[in-house]
Amino acid sequence: MTIAQHLATIDRLCSEDFPPEPGRSDAGTGGPGYHIAELVTSEDFWEADGAVREETEEQFEADRDGLSELLTRRWGRPDVMSLSTIFDRTTDGEEIPEPWGLLSSHVPDVHLWKPEGQDRWVALGISQWDSELPFQLLAVVTEVDPP
Template sequence: MTIAQHLAVIDRLCSEDFPSEHSRSDVGSGGPGYRMAELATSEDFWEADGAAREETEEQYEADRDGLSGLLTRRWGHPDVLSLSSVLDRVTDGEDIPEPWGVLSSHVPDVYLWKPAGHDRWLALGISQWDRELPFQLLAVITETDPP
């Protein structure tokens, strides 16, 4: 997908209703109060060397930053929210509302916007569940305030 396609997906998700129950869609997943788009997914790293993984990570960061630049022109500078303390709270047994609870387990931080006059948050981040698994560029639209 190109950056223009990423923006089209984000625009669509910003305007769609949230699903009433957890489900998959053509671009990702969602549930009550949120939608998550998997904008890009890399190959896995089971057979790759460290240099290939590092190069892929740098490319995903560049893609996130490029998309972030376009979103910043629309909605102003984002907040950067570390999700590590949210993951600590989940690990300690605290009930964190979705999508933040699950997101904290595989996305270290997100760029976060809440455009003026909107009741929804947009979070943009890079996911990787484990070192051997693919990177994903994720966009999350939610009405649930960050914890």
Template sequence: MDIANHLAVIDRLCAREFPAAHGRTDAGTGGPGYLIAELQTSGDFHEDDGTEREETQAQYEADRDALGERLAQRWGPADVFSLYSVFRRGMEGEEMAEPWGTLASHVPDVHLWRAESGRWVALGVSQWDGELPFQLLAVVTDTDPP
């Protein structure tokens, strides 16, 4: 993991304008009020007996925590925010603001800070399905967590 590079990506996300429409960006995805950067992506687990997946998940969580320590030096300790209730509310038909609605479908929780700019900065580990890759995500948004 390249912490310096990841911090530079987060700094760029904090400084740039949000896209006018939902879609791909040079760093990942974005839309009105948010940007999501894919900081690192693992391989997939189609041929795995479960061991590699568990080790990769632990490594991605450790990478998130290490990057989070650097962000905590800037903005104080993170709030760990579970997205489970957001996921459940969305499954029950409630409209969830982005990026929280989409994140809740593949990120169980985020480590969350409020930057000096007033924007929220979150780190999360994503995995859409057991055989698909893990991703370390950085999220910058002006939408309050639900």
């Protein structure tokens, strides 16, 4: 997918209705109040050495930062929000609304915008569930305020 396609996906999700139930969508996953688009997914790292993993992570960060720069031109500078404290709160048993609870388990931080005139948040983050599993560049569109 190209950057133009990523932007088109984000624009579409900013105007689409949210699904009534959690589940898969054409872009990734969604549920009441949120869409999570899987923009890019790497290969897994079961057989890869550390240098390949590091290079892939750097490329995903560059892709996120490039897309973030384009969104910054539209909506201004993003907040960079760590999700680690949200993850800590979930492990302490606190109920965190989705998509924030789920994201905090595999996305360390997000670039976050609240576009003027919209009731939705837009976030970009890099997911990796475990060191052997693929990286994913995620775009999140949600009406749920960050906790």
